[in-house]
Amino acid sequence: MTAKVWPHFWRIWPDSRPSGYTNFFKLLDIIVAPVHSLLTPSYYRQVMARRKAKHPKNSASAAERMNDEASGKRDVLADMPVDIMHEIILYLHPRELLSLSRTSKTTHSFLMKKSSASYWKESLKKVDGLPACPDKLIEPAWVALVFSTFCTACGKGTALRVHWAFLMRLCSSCKPQLVVNDIDDLVGERLCLPDTLISRGCVSRTSGHCYLKSEVQQVASTWEDLSAPQKYDQLSKWITEQVRSVDEVHKFQDSCIIWLEKQDSARHREQDLLKQKRLSDITQRLQALGWGPELDMLKKDRSELLSSHRLVCMTNKLTEHGWRKVQGEIINFMQGIRTERLERQLCETLKTRWPIFKAAGRVLLDEYLNKYPQARTWGLNLADLAFTAAFREVMCVSTDVQVEKHSFMKLREDIDAIVEGWRVRICSELCQFIGRQTGQPPKDMDWLRLATTMFRCKRCSGQQLLFYPYLVAHRCLRHVSSISAARGSYYGSVCAYIGVPCIPEVNALEVFTSSVVRRVVRFCGKNPKTATAREMDALNGTWLVRGNMIMTWRAAIIDALRLKDDLSTWRMAELEESVRAKQRETWLIQAKAQLWRCTRCSKSVAFDCLEHMRSHCQRRHGVIDPKIEDGDIEMGHNPDTDCASGICRLKLKMLDRGFLI
Numbered sequence: 001m002t003a004k005v006w007p008h009f010w011r012i013w014p015d016s017r018p019s020g021y022t023n024f025f026k027l028l029d030i031i032v033a034p035v036h037s038l039l040t041p042s043y044y045r046q047v048m049a050r051r052k053a054k055h056p057k058n059s060a061s062a063a064e065r066m067n068d069e070a071s072g073k074r075d076v077l078a079d080m081p082v083d084i085m086h087e088i089i090l091y092l093h094p095r096e097l098l099s100l101s102r103t104s105k106t107t108h109s110f111l112m113k114k115s116s117a118s119y120w121k122e123s124l125k126k127v128d129g130l131p132a133c134p135d136k137l138i139e140p141a142w143v144a145l146v147f148s149t150f151c152t153a154c155g156k157g158t159a160l161r162v163h164w165a166f167l168m169r170l171c172s173s174c175k176p177q178l179v180v181n182d183i184d185d186l187v188g189e190r191l192c193l194p195d196t197l198i199s200r201g202c203v204s205r206t207s208g209h210c211y212l213k214s215e216v217q218q219v220a221s222t223w224e225d226l227s228a229p230q231k232y233d234q235l236s237k238w239i240t241e242q243v244r245s246v247d248e249v250h251k252f253q254d255s256c257i258i259w260l261e262k263q264d265s266a267r268h269r270e271q272d273l274l275k276q277k278r279l280s281d282i283t284q285r286l287q288a289l290g291w292g293p294e295l296d297m298l299k300k301d302r303s304e305l306l307s308s309h310r311l312v313c314m315t316n317k318l319t320e321h322g323w324r325k326v327q328g329e330i331i332n333f334m335q336g337i338r339t340e341r342l343e344r345q346l347c348e349t350l351k352t353r354w355p356i357f358k359a360a361g362r363v364l365l366d367e368y369l370n371k372y373p374q375a376r377t378w379g380l381n382l383a384d385l386a387f388t389a390a391f392r393e394v395m396c397v398s399t400d401v402q403v404e405k406h407s408f409m410k411l412r413e414d415i416d417a418i419v420e421g422w423r424v425r426i427c428s429e430l431c432q433f434i435g436r437q438t439g440q441p442p443k444d445m446d447w448l449r450l451a452t453t454m455f456r457c458k459r460c461s462g463q464q465l466l467f468y469p470y471l472v473a474h475r476c477l478r479h480v481s482s483i484s485a486a487r488g489s490y491y492g493s494v495c496a497y498i499g500v501p502c503i504p505e506v507n508a509l510e511v512f513t514s515s516v517v518r519r520v521v522r523f524c525g526k527n528p529k530t531a532t533a534r535e536m537d538a539l540n541g542t543w544l545v546r547g548n549m550i551m552t553w554r555a556a557i558i559d560a561l562r563l564k565d566d567l568s569t570w571r572m573a574e575l576e577e578s579v580r581a582k583q584r585e586t587w588l589i590q591a592k593a594q595l596w597r598c599t600r601c602s603k604s605v606a607f608d609c610l611e612h613m614r615s616h617c618q619r620r621h622g623v624i625d626p627k628i629e630d631g632d633i634e635m636g637h638n639p640d641t642d643c644a645s646g647i648c649r650l651k652l653k654m655l656d657r658g659f660l661i
Contacts (some may be wrong), residue, residue: 010442027550035465045498069515072213074422082526089111090119093123093126093127094120094124094126095147097119097120097143098144100459101140108360112140118140120139120143121139123228124143126143127259129259129262131259134167134252145162145169146171150169151175152168153168154173154174154175158171158172159171159174161203161204162203163179163201163202164203164253164256165200165212165249165253165332166212166215168178168212170500177211179213180211181208181209183211184213186216186220187216187220190221193216193219193220197219197239197242198219198252199211199215199224199250202253202257203257205261223240255473266339272318274315274317275314277306277317277319278314278316278317279306279312282323285323286330286334289331291338292340293338297340297341297344302328305337306334308538309330312330324456326644344489346396348396348571349399350396350497351451353567355487356405356407357395357408357498358382358498360407360408361382361386361408363409364385364409364415365381368380368416368419375419375470377473378469379478379500380419380499381497382499383494383498384422384498385422386501387418387420387491387494387501388421388537390411390446392490394407394408394488396415396490396628400649426504427448429504430504431447432540433504433509434447436461437510437511442568448468448533449468449532450530450533451517451521451526451531451532451535451536451553452513452518452521454466454467454511454517454557455468455471455509457466457509458510460476465487465557465561466509467554467645468533474501477502477508477509478500478502479508480498514561516557517558520553520557521553523567523572524536524544524572528598536553543573543581544557544571545570545571545572545573545577547569548575548651548652550650550652552648554645555647558647585648588648598616598632601620613626613633617632
């Protein structure tokens with residue numbers, strides 16, 4: 001309805017129409033448009049004049065009417081011709097007709113007349129599959145029961161479900177007062193009422209049933225009255241009628257539930273279509289903004305991340321104004337999708353480059369370890385190299401750049417500085433860890449080199465004691481966990497295809513201090529506050545003797561802690577004993593601290609026993625006799641052993657054989 005057709009209605013009715021009457025005004029426009037020539041201002045004045053002549057009002061009423069007209073409170077429908085009103089009502093859905101009846105007293109009185117029952121009946125015909133109005137209700141009451149949420153008992157608009165057998169809507173506060181879940185809770189065990197005599201109400205097929213208290217009491221009263229022997233015929237007749245009536249109620253209830261399920265299914269389908277349309281509109285706008293690769297990734301993965309977003313999974317039509325309101329949050333969401341796409345693309349690129357890195361990295365690592373054998377105590381491996389900034393820069397170069405073996409071999413001249421940077425980073429992380437745990441971070445990294453610096457592994461059984469720098473090679477610091485996995489996709493790719501680099505973690509280590517450690521260092525003739533581990537290793541007298549056992553100073557610390565010994569029965573080893581023990585220690589390291597790696601596996605697989613490696617190659621790769629010369633396996637150093645960590649114990653009488661205990 002436009003201002004040109006209805007100039008006087010626009011003066012009376014406010015510009016803001018109620019949200020529930022959109023269809024009503026659309027129908028009003030359709031019906032009124034053909035007769036707009038009759039409804040001119042002059043025609044309106046004639047109608048008002050006739051009304052005034054027929055129903056004269058006093059001055060006070062006229063003043064009130066003028067105030068109502070000025071304030072927009074005047075009932076527009078009361079002034080509408082009856083034939084137009086009739087045509088409008090015939091187009092309305094029962095829910096809209098119910099809303100119309102509640103707009104004003106005039107419309108309510110008009111639609112509640114007995115002569116207006118035909119309007120409600122015609123409106124109900126527009127609802128497919130809805131059961132006919134039951135005999136106990138008139139059509140307006142039936143429409144109110146089906147299409148409104150007002151509680152039948154208290155009138156609150158919070159009753160979302162209908163008890164079809166009782167023809168009632170009950171809110172959560174009224175339901176316990178009017179219904180009961182078990183008949184015995186109401187009548188007790190004095191009466192054995194059959195369930196077939198009482199209507200069982202339910203709101204859906206899956207919900208539990210209940211009984212109306214008033215009906216139960218009425219049936220119980222009738223049952224008691226007719227229980228006398230002389231009233232047997234009346235009881236039999238009443239039972240037959242009651243069973244038939246209850247069966248009809250249950251059939252009616254089932255038909256209502258089936259209709260409601262179809263309505264819910266249709267509504268869900270409609271909502272899904274609206275959501276799909278909104279998703280399509282948002283997708284088109286994101287395509288125009290350059291988010292095509294991210295959308296293609298989501299489509300390929302069949303991901304519902306975008307479709308389930310709270311601003312996308314809506315039934316509202318997407319308008320320009322609506323898009324401006326949600327654009328910022330959706331763009332931020334797509335930024336996360338882009339990050340995931342780039343990480344996934346990086347992982348695919350890294351997967352093709354890892355074999356090249358392995359070939360070049362082994363050469364560079366072997367050259368460095370042959371040049372600096374002491375670096376083996378750190379457990380330096382390919383994963384540690386891959387995690388350095390220099391090698392990572394080559395690995396993560398743009399996909400347009402071809403990465404070959406010589407790309408890594410260019411780092412040969414800088415390998416010393418690269419490894420030193422890696423060592424400094426590990427020491428720095430350890431110092432930060434110590435500061436977080438003790439509250440007093442060391443002033444420099446020299447604290448790590450002290451002979452009294454010890455750590456305890458919280459993951460190992462028995463909480464193994466670790467010494468610097470051997471703890472860097474410890475297996476628990478090269479373990480993929482939830483904390484270290486948060487370092488990004490590059491770290492995950494290194495762990496998947498190369499191995500696990502050293503990552504000091506708070507939940508793996510704790511600083512260990514004890515007076516026994518200082519006592520052992522002092523027993524060796526050194527100051528516990530200043531003596532370093534290197535100085536202790538350089539002493540000829542670092543071997544200690546307890547009974548028939550000779551051991552290094554690190555093994556002595558562990559035994560003294562375990563035995564709670566005061567060192568009163570200990571002595572320093574003689575020079576000849578120390579020399580022979582050192583020779584056996586070197587032999588043990590070469591014989592026992594070996595690590596065999598499989599070169600055929602994409603991920604680094606290592607065993608400390610050659611037989612286990614041969615079994616692996618035969619089972620996984622079909623190689624019966626793997627050899628180093630054929631490139632099937634390679635031998636490395638296993639720093640995560642006692643003898644390789646400076647912890648060695650020997651029996652004095654078996655010193656020539658060098659058996660390890």
